[in-house]
Amino acid sequence: MAYPKPKAVLLFGPPGAGKGTIGSMICAAGNHYHLSSGQIFRGLPPESKSGEAFYKYASKGNLVPDDVTVKIWWRYTKGLIDTNRFYPNQQLLLLDGIPRTAEQAKLISEYVDVIQIIVLQIHDENEVLRRISRRAKIEKRLDDADEAVIKNRLKEYKEKTRLVLDCYDKEIISYFNAEQTPMEVLRDVLVGCTHVLKQMPRLVPSDRRIVTEPPPPVAKGE
Numbered sequence: 001m002a003y004p005k006p007k008a009v010l011l012f013g014p015p016g017a018g019k020g021t022i023g024s025m026i027c028a029a030g031n032h033y034h035l036s037s038g039q040i041f042r043g044l045p046p047e048s049k050s051g052e053a054f055y056k057y058a059s060k061g062n063l064v065p066d067d068v069t070v071k072i073w074w075r076y077t078k079g080l081i082d083t084n085r086f087y088p089n090q091q092l093l094l095l096d097g098i099p100r101t102a103e104q105a106k107l108i109s110e111y112v113d114v115i116q117i118i119v120l121q122i123h124d125e126n127e128v129l130r131r132i133s134r135r136a137k138i139e140k141r142l143d144d145a146d147e148a149v150i151k152n153r154l155k156e157y158k159e160k161t162r163l164v165l166d167c168y169d170k171e172i173i174s175y176f177n178a179e180q181t182p183m184e185v186l187r188d189v190l191v192g193c194t195h196v197l198k199q200m201p202r203l204v205p206s207d208r209r210i211v212t213e214p215p216p217p218v219a220k221g222e
Contacts, residue, residue, distance in 0.1 A: 003081055006088035008112040009196065011096040012165070013120030014157050015150060016131035017178040018185060019096045022120065025186045027094060030197050033086045037069075037097030040076045050075055066103040073098055074111050092197065100160055105167040116196040117168055118189060119161075120178035127179055128154060 009032075011019045023034035044051040050072045057064045064072075077093070080086040086093065093112060099105040108114075122128050132150050165173060176188050190197065 004089050006077075006086075006093045006112045007199075008093045008095050008108075008114050009116045009118060009193075010099070010114055011094055011118050011120070012161055013178055014122055014128055015153050016128045016135065017120040017122050018131075018182055019120060021182050022118075022178075022185055022189060023094045023096050025182065026189065026197065029186075029190065030092070031090075032092040032094055032197070033080070034094040034096065035077065035080070035086075037073060037095075037100075040073060044072070066101055066107060069098070069100075070104055070107040070111075073108075077111070092199070099164055102163045102167050105164050114168060115172065115199075116193055117165065117173045118193060119165070119173060119175045120185065121175055122178050124179060125151075125154065 011023050013019045020034075020036055023036070026032065027034040041054060044054050046052070046055050053068050054064055054072060057068070077086070081088060092115075095108075095112075099108055129147060129150060133147075174189075174192050176185060176192065178185055180188075
């Protein structure tokens with residue numbers, strides 16, 4: 001590996017907890033890089049190498065195996081590094097949506113060092129349903145429109161997240177109340193995790209691209 005092993009902060013939270021919002025706000029404040037697995041998989045061209053691997057399972061309604069998921073994620077992440085979108089020697093990588101299983105947690109350890117875990121908590125299930133229903137209307141996301149599907153995702157999240165968190169030292173796991181406004185959640189996260197989020201330098205090379213640009217699409221053949 002020609003570059004240092006990226007240091008990662010994991011974002012956990014049920015659907016509707018605001019992981020994308022908080023992740024983007026943290027990165028804007030600290031000049032880190034927020035990467036959502038949904039952002040990767042929803043944009044895969046079916047004809048690309050990664051797309052073929054993903055749709056081989058997804059098109060049949062099957063779960064994508066952990067090793068395939070991690071390979072696709074790392075191929076995309078490495079592309080960010082190679083195209084100067086993410087600088088592992090100067091930025092933290094905030095991961096949202098991966099790892100989702102204990103096996104994925106084991107597999108990604110080959111590629112990144114997890115130094116902090118941020119868990120956004122919403123205990124009121126009705127609040128989760130309200131937020132996701134609103135998101136479905138705004139973003140036209142069909143997967144957010146079915147209440148039965150949402151409840152199943154919540155159940156899966158609770159079951160799988162506990163197993164994933166068990167893979168890590170409890171000292172690096174921080175819990176935050178996500179039933180507040182985004183600004184209040186951001187305040188609490190910045191106060192609670194400043195010791196980690198301030199580790200990387202904020203100054204960047206003058207020729208560096210703005211890191212808030214959309215990530216590059218997965219090229220055909222990848």
